[in-house]
Amino acid sequence: MSVLTALARAQAWQAGRAQPVATVRHVHVAPRPFVFVPLALAGEACAPLAAMAGDDPADPRLLVVAQPRNRTQRFAFAAELGRELLRYIGGFPAGGAGEEGAGAAADRGTAGQGAGEGGEGERAVPPDAPQVWLPNRAGIGFTRLLGRSTRFRRAEGEHAVDPVVPVLGRWLTFLAERSEHPGSCLMLAATEALALHWATGQSPAEDLNLASLIGWIDPPAWTDGREAARAAEDPLAWPPAGPATDPGFDNEVLARLIAACDRAEAGGGEAARAKAALGEALAGQLEPAWRLTWRAIGLLRALPEGGHVAGRWEADRRAFGWHAAHLRDGGPPQPRRDSAVAAARRLDSMERAAASLAVQRALDDPLVMAEHRLAGEALAGRVTAAEPDRVITGPSGRRVLRPLVTVRTHDPVSVEPGTVLAPPGRPNQHARVESVAPLGARGAGMAGASGASGASGASGAGAGAAGETEVVLELSGGMGQRLTPAPGSVPGVGDWVCYATLRDEYQPPAGFPEPEQTPWTHGGPPRPYEPTDEDAREAWS
Amino acid sequence: MNAVEARLDRLRGSAAPRAHNARTISALASNPGCARRAVMDAAGVDKQRVAAHVGHPAPFGQSQFAITRGNAFEAQVKAGGCAQLLRLLRERLRLPIPEVSYANLDDVAGDTSNKVRHARTRALLARAAASGQDAGTLFDHPLLRLRAGGRAVYLEPDLIAFQLRGRFHVVEIKSFAVIDGQADGGKVAAAVIQSAVYVLALRDLLAELGTGPEAVSDEVVLVCPKDFSNEPTAALLDVRKQLTVLRRQLARLDRIEDLLAQIPQAVTFDLEPDAAGVPRRDRRALELAIGAVPARYTPECLETCEMCRFCREEAAGSTAALGRATRDDLGGIDDIGTVLELARGSVPPADHQAEAAAAIRAAARMRGEILGATG
Numbered sequence: 001m002s003v004l005t006a007l008a009r010a011q012a013w014q015a016g017r018a019q020p021v022a023t024v025r026h027v028h029v030a031p032r033p034f035v036f037v038p039l040a041l042a043g044e045a046c047a048p049l050a051a052m053a054g055d056d057p058a059d060p061r062l063l064v065v066a067q068p069r070n071r072t073q074r075f076a077f078a079a080e081l082g083r084e085l086l087r088y089i090g091g092f093p094a095g096g097a098g099e100e101g102a103g104a105a106a107d108r109g110t111a112g113q114g115a116g117e118g119g120e121g122e123r124a125v126p127p128d129a130p131q132v133w134l135p136n137r138a139g140i141g142f143t144r145l146l147g148r149s150t151r152f153r154r155a156e157g158e159h160a161v162d163p164v165v166p167v168l169g170r171w172l173t174f175l176a177e178r179s180e181h182p183g184s185c186l187m188l189a190a191t192e193a194l195a196l197h198w199a200t201g202q203s204p205a206e207d208l209n210l211a212s213l214i215g216w217i218d219p220p221a222w223t224d225g226r227e228a229a230r231a232a233e234d235p236l237a238w239p240p241a242g243p244a245t246d247p248g249f250d251n252e253v254l255a256r257l258i259a260a261c262d263r264a265e266a267g268g269g270e271a272a273r274a275k276a277a278l279g280e281a282l283a284g285q286l287e288p289a290w291r292l293t294w295r296a297i298g299l300l301r302a303l304p305e306g307g308h309v310a311g312r313w314e315a316d317r318r319a320f321g322w323h324a325a326h327l328r329d330g331g332p333p334q335p336r337r338d339s340a341v342a343a344a345r346r347l348d349s350m351e352r353a354a355a356s357l358a359v360q361r362a363l364d365d366p367l368v369m370a371e372h373r374l375a376g377e378a379l380a381g382r383v384t385a386a387e388p389d390r391v392i393t394g395p396s397g398r399r400v401l402r403p404l405v406t407v408r409t410h411d412p413v414s415v416e417p418g419t420v421l422a423p424p425g426r427p428n429q430h431a432r433v434e435s436v437a438p439l440g441a442r443g444a445g446m447a448g449a450s451g452a453s454g455a456s457g458a459s460g461a462g463a464g465a466a467g468e469t470e471v472v473l474e475l476s477g478g479m480g481q482r483l484t485p486a487p488g489s490v491p492g493v494g495d496w497v498c499y500a501t502l503r504d505e506y507q508p509p510a511g512f513p514e515p516e517q518t519p520w521t522h523g524g525p526p527r528p529y530e531p532t533d534e535d536a537r538e539a540w541s
Numbered sequence: 542m543n544a545v546e547a548r549l550d551r552l553r554g555s556a557a558p559r560a561h562n563a564r565t566i567s568a569l570a571s572n573p574g575c576a577r578r579a580v581m582d583a584a585g586v587d588k589q590r591v592a593a594h595v596g597h598p599a600p601f602g603q604s605q606f607a608i609t610r611g612n613a614f615e616a617q618v619k620a621g622g623c624a625q626l627l628r629l630l631r632e633r634l635r636l637p638i639p640e641v642s643y644a645n646l647d648d649v650a651g652d653t654s655n656k657v658r659h660a661r662t663r664a665l666l667a668r669a670a671a672s673g674q675d676a677g678t679l680f681d682h683p684l685l686r687l688r689a690g691g692r693a694v695y696l697e698p699d700l701i702a703f704q705l706r707g708r709f710h711v712v713e714i715k716s717f718a719v720i721d722g723q724a725d726g727g728k729v730a731a732a733v734i735q736s737a738v739y740v741l742a743l744r745d746l747l748a749e750l751g752t753g754p755e756a757v758s759d760e761v762v763l764v765c766p767k768d769f770s771n772e773p774t775a776a777l778l779d780v781r782k783q784l785t786v787l788r789r790q791l792a793r794l795d796r797i798e799d800l801l802a803q804i805p806q807a808v809t810f811d812l813e814p815d816a817a818g819v820p821r822r823d824r825r826a827l828e829l830a831i832g833a834v835p836a837r838y839t840p841e842c843l844e845t846c847e848m849c850r851f852c853r854e855e856a857a858g859s860t861a862a863l864g865r866a867t868r869d870d871l872g873g874i875d876d877i878g879t880v881l882e883l884a885r886g887s888v889p890p891a892d893h894q895a896e897a898a899a900a901i902r903a904a905a906r907m908r909g910e911i912l913g914a915t916g
Contacts, residue, residue, distance in 0.1 A: 003904040006870035009863045010880045011908075023911065044605030045718030045769050148720065149769050203840035203864035233600065247602035255605055336721045371906040374900065410906060539770035 002371045005199050013201030016224030018216040022197040024365050025303035028185040030131035033297060034088045035060075036081075037135055037289045038142050039282065040243040041068040042250055046145040046540075047503060049245070049254075050076050050282040053084050057294040062286070065281045071540060075161045078150050082168030085132075094126030094321050129186060129313075129320035132175055133297060135210045135241035135289045136191045140179050142243040143187070147172030151333040152535035166333065173334045175322045182354040183312045186320060190296035196475075197303065199405040202229055210292050211238040218299060241289035253281050284349050306364035307425075308504070312357070335529040340522035341515045352507045358506045363424040369498060373411045378500035379471060381409030388490040391483050394419040401483050403475045403490045404434065407497055413469045421473065421499035429478030429489070431499050439468040473499065545798050546692070549584040554811020558585025561694040566687070568845045569790050570783075576800050577836035578846055583692070586810045588847035594812055594820050595828050597850035600843070607716075614716040615699060618764055618773050623679050623700070626712070626764065629775045630702070634762070641677040646684060655695045658684040663746060666771045669703045670752045678703050679712075685742035689794055694726040698739040708758040709747075719765045719774055729763070729778075736761035737783035741791075753790045759784070799835075808833045840864050872897020 034055045041047040047068040052060040061084050065077045074478075134140050151169025151448040153161045179187040191210050200207055200216035206229070207213045215228030232238045235246035245254065257278040264270035338346060362369045362378070372378040385406035394400040413436055415421065421431045480486035491497045516525045550558075565582060572578060581588055590783065592599055605815045618625050622643040630636045648654070649661045662683040669678055680701040700712035713736045717728045744754045760777045767774035808830045812820035831851065836903050838856040840863075842849040855860060858877050860868040871880050874897055883898045884905035890898035 003870050003900045004908065006860075006863070006867040007880070007884060007901060007904045007908065010860065010884075011861065012860070013877050014881055020912065041606055041718060042604035043610030045720065045766065145720065161628065201863070203862065203867070205843060232711050235600075245604065247604040247607075250604035250606055251602070280736045366911045367908070370904070370911060374903055410903070411607060412903060423769065515804040538768060539772070 001381045001532070003374060004367070004371055006208065008181055008199035009201060012199050012216065012225065014104075016019045016201070016226050017219065018200045018213075018225060020197065021199045022303070022361075022365050023367050024306040025300055026196055026306050026309065026361050026364070027188060027193050027300060028131070028305075028309050028316070029297060029301045030128075033131045034085065035133045035290065035293045035297075035511055036139070036143070037241065037286050037293060038139060038146070038243050039143055039245055039286060042245060042247065044068070046142065046149050048074060048081075048146065048284060050279075051077075051081060052283075052286040053081060055088050057291075060287075060290050062279060062283050064275070064282055066275050066278055067258065068461040074540060075153075075165060078146070078165045079162035080170055082162070082164035085171060086169060089130045092126065092128055092130055092320070094124070099239075108393040124321070125314060126317050126321040126324070127162060127394060129317040132187045133293055134187070134189050135293050136208060137189045138208075139241070139243055140176055140187060140189055143172050144176035147174075147176055147338075149538075149540050152531055152538060154536040157533075157536065161469075167327070170327060170333050171323075177334070178316070178319060180317075181350055182317050183357040183360075184319070184353075185313060186316050190293045194296055197300065200229070203223060209233065210241045210289065210296065214292055214295060217253045218295070238288055239285040241292065242286070245285065249285060249450060251280075254278075257281055275297050306361070308360035308364050312351060312360070332529055332531055336535075337527075339515055339526035340518050341512050341526075344512050345509070348512070352509070355507065356504060359502045362500065362502055363504060371426065372500055374496075376412050376414030377502065378498060379407065379409045379413055379415070379469075380496070380498035381407045381411065381471075383493050383495045383497055384408045384470070384489050386491065386493055388485050388492070389483075399483065400476070401479060401485060403479070403485060405431070405473045405475060405491060405497070407471045407473065407499070408439070409469055409471065410467060411469070413471060415501065419501065421501055422503055423497065423499050426478050426489075427504070430476050431473040432476070434474050435470075437470045439470055545801065548801050549692075549797075552573055552580065552584040552809055554809050555587050555814065556587055556590075556812065558692075559587050561687075561689050561692075562847070563696050563698075563735040563738040566689055566694070566696075566738045566787070566791075567731065569794070570734060570786050571845050572837060572839060572842060573790055573793065575837040575842075575846075576803075577831070577834040577848065577852070579794060580804065580834050581795065581810065581848070583689075583794060584810070585692070590812060590820070591810050591827070591831070592847050593850050594822065595824055595831065595851055597848075597854060599847040599849060603845065611716040611887060614771065614773075615714045617771060618714055619681060619700070623681070625773055626679070626700070626775075629760070629764065629773055633775050634777060641679060643679045643681065645681045648683045655684060659686055659695065663750075666701075666703075666709075666743075666746060667750050669709075670747060670750060675860055680729060685739065685746055687738070687791075689744040689791055696739060696742050698736075698743075701739075701743065702762065708756055709743060710758045710760065710762055711736050711743065712762040712764060713739075714764045714773075717765055718768065719776070720768050720870065724765060732763055733761070733778050733780055734783045736763070736778070737780040737787055740780055741784060793824055804834055838862065873902065874901075 005021050005401075008021050012019045014423055032055050034053070035057075036051065038054045039049045041049045048063075048065055049068045050065065051063045053063065054061045061080075063080050063084075065073045067073055090391045134143065147169045149169070150161075150165050151173050153159070153166045153169065155161065155163035155166070175187040178184050179189075191208055194213055194217060195204070195207050198217050200213060202212070202216065209232060211232035212229040215232045216225035219225045219228035235248060239249065240246050257274070260274040261271070264274040337343075362372050366380075369378055369380070373380055381521040383405055385404075387404040388536055390401070390403050391399050392402045415433050415436065417433050417435055421433065423429055423431065433502055475490060479489040513519070518525045557631050561582060569579065569582065581591075589599055589601075622641075627641060644665055646658060646662050646665070649657050652658070662680070662685065665678075665680065666683070680703070682697055682699070683701050683832050685696045685698065687696055699714045702710045702712050713732055715728070715732050717725055740757055740759070743757045747756055756804065759779055759781045761780055762775055763778050764773050764775045766772065810827065810830055811822060812827070813822040815821050826868075831848075832855065836848070836852045836855065838849075838852040838861055840853075842852060846852075856862040859875055860871050860877055860880060861875070863877075868875075872894065874883070874894060880901060881886075883890055883894065884901050886902060
């Protein structure tokens with residue numbers, strides 16, 4: 001959060017409509033995403049009740065568990081969902097984990113060994129990857145648990161399940177874990193993706209309700225965001241987008257229908273009718289969230305894509321390729337808990353991704369960059385003077401091109417002479433701060449500690465030169481090889497420019513010991529994970 | 542009856558008082574600055590009915606599936622004189638528990654009144670405290686008492702175990718799962734603070750019997766289902782921090798007189814039910830009465846307080862309604878209208894707003910410059 005976002009919220013409240021906090025889209029939106037809207041039975045750790053899933057907004061697959069406490073029915077649900085998801089994933093070359101391959105991988109899974117993280121680099125990056133959307137973060141949490149409760153199962157033996165079940169578990173686990181990786185778009189929560197681009201006139205806690213959030217962003221023609229958001233809180237009109245159900249629905253509808261299914265089962269007859277009634281009721285709970293999730297995808301797709309999105313998606317495609325290969329090669333399922341080294345590596349990689357994402361978003365999007373300008377890490381303004389052909393003698397005695405540019409800015413400038421800045425979009429160019437000179441008597445922006453008197457003169461927007469600063473920059477690099485700059489590589493007088501301290505540089509991974517060299521402080525070398533019979537048999541009740 | 546109690550009774554009106562429970566007491570800790578909540582709870586007002594009568598019923602409800610599951614799990618853990626629980630305490634927490642007896646305090650020879658149950662609890666705990674180190678007893682559903690807001694509140698922990706490592710331990714049984722050693726953080730936090738309320742009540746009771754607070758452990762035992770099964774697992778949780786918070790809150794509740802002094806004498810939340818129990822109170826009059834007690838709404842209230850929807854409506858147009866972080870980012874300025882005026886520069890900021898105003902104006906300028914004049 002920042003003053004900018006906070007102000008956008010205030011403006012949204014006043015306008016009765018969400019306000020943009022991004023000018024470009026920062027997430028990849030697949031041409032053919034897969035939407036998964038799960039519902040869970042209240043009070044249980046992970047009891048699937050129903051789901052809508054599929055990659056065609058007009059044709060969702062409805063999955064229903066008539067007796068959510070029944071183990072067999074749970075696994076039937078998992079198998080059905082697995083077939084649906086693997087059909088989708090199998091549509092991506094390199095994924096190649098179609099149903100057949102998937103089954104085979106599951107069979108081999110028990111024989112697999114080793115950490116199986118190797119093979120990086122040489123493998124070609126798959127041309128595309130699957131993308132799974134859930135309505136909200138809680139849905140991703142449910143996905144993670146569903147993955148956890150299915151990935152250790154086996155297709156043979158005493159507690160055999162459909163071979164597709166463990167494969168589903170491994171994909172769900174992979175996707176849910178990947179969704180924690182900053183900037184990854186293999187699995188997204190609609191509420192989070194939207195909130196990255198719009199500020200509503202309500203609190204972030206209320207934004208967790210997808211219907212209410214979309215009410216602010218895209219209210220129906222006859223009303224405004226405030227009204228639409230309030231209306232969206234009525235669970236009868238807008239059932240919660242899962243995985244938790246509306247307690248009123250549970251008590252007044254669901255309990256009766258499940259009981260009817262149980263009775264019909266026991267007494268025969270009626271069974272089909274009872275199941276149909278339950279399915280219809282659950283479809284009614286799921287459908288609004290299904291439609292909303294697709295609407296969220298549509299709203300985001302309409303935004304122009306940010307410059308670094310494709311690069312991040314490539315990292316996602318690579319991760320997808322690795323996981324697909326790991327499955328194909330018979331690698332073991334993800335362990336219950338990461339070993340010390342694996343956990344440290346994962347954390348390090350997430351931290352680097354987060355830092356890089358923050359910089360990339362700012363470089364792609366002037367509204368995000370504005371946050372850095374407010375913090376004094378960047379400045380933007382108009383060029384008031386330029387010496388594009390300035391040539392000086394460099395330290396080595398060679399004549400080098402070093403144009404000077406004078407920028408006049410309203411931004412609170414906290415950079416000092418000597419600081420090296422870079423213009424977004426020209427990663428090879430550097431701008432060294434030569435001088436910083438406040439214009440006008442009044443202190444520059446927020447830093448001005450002149451107190452009340454400093455602000456009293458502010459009347460009307462754009463109060464003249466008050467608080468302006470003039471910054472002289474010396475440019476180097478990114479201007480071609482000659483002693484005159486390549487056309488367009490140096491800004492001219494009157495141009496609007498931005499320079500920032502941010503730089504999207506490759507951060508090498510931190511050094512970690514090999515797992516076999518884990519120090520005793522971290523438990524010593526972990527025993528390699530071997531899936532056990534115990535794991536496969538685990539109760540799911 | 543003292544003046545405060547009389548005043549609280551008048552605030553509540555004709556309805557029977559709603560008792561505090563561990564959950565309502567722990568909820569106080571989440572928004573301690575709210576006078577409205579403190580006063581209504583101290584008076585035992587049925588906030589859900591009051592909120593509903595002014596057209597803002599709370600969005601809370603509990604699914605019967607969740608309730609059934611919770612009860613079934615507790616029953617299972619306690620079955621056969623807490624057989625499962627004992628095994629857990631011995632094996633998983635490696636507690637040296639010798640022979641144990643089991644005392645069910647759900648009723649006393651069929652009498653389920655609070656007074657009788659509390660008296661019995663007291664007597665049994667007194668005997669246990671006075672007895673030797675070896676006596677092990679599990680007290681099922683003891684009834685404790687805590688003074689909150691000048692009133693005695695009855696509280697019912699799931700279980701109190703005596704003696705583990707020579708002390709009383711509160712045992713709390715919850716039906717949310719611990720999966721691969723991890724549980725939902727929010728649920729654990731709620732369970733911990735609830736258990737802390739019981740620790741406090743138990744210490745109060747023992748203090749009356751002349752036993753020091755060290756007789757009750759700072760560590761409570763949380764029992765939850767393991768992974769996806771019905772099999773229980775247990776963990777010891779330190780509640781010292783929560784105890785400090787609760788003590789401060791309760792001390793504040795005890796000064797309820799100070800809060801009452803600021804409310805007009807005529808204020809009452811009476812719903813004026815008719816003979817059939819249907820509330821007949823004029824809605825507008827009730828709204829005014831509620832409005833007479835200042836609230837401190839934050840969006841977190843939506844999770845915990847029955848009055849939340851009413852207070853949210855009342856707080857509409859304030860930066861607090863947009864969330865604490867938003868309010869802070871706007872320099873603590875209360876009113877959205879003021880923020881936007883400062884953003885436009887159409888009013889001069891007050892002295893204390895100068896710094897926030899400069900930041901807001903800079904932000905507004907940048908948004909305008911990037912998004913065009915529409916921002």
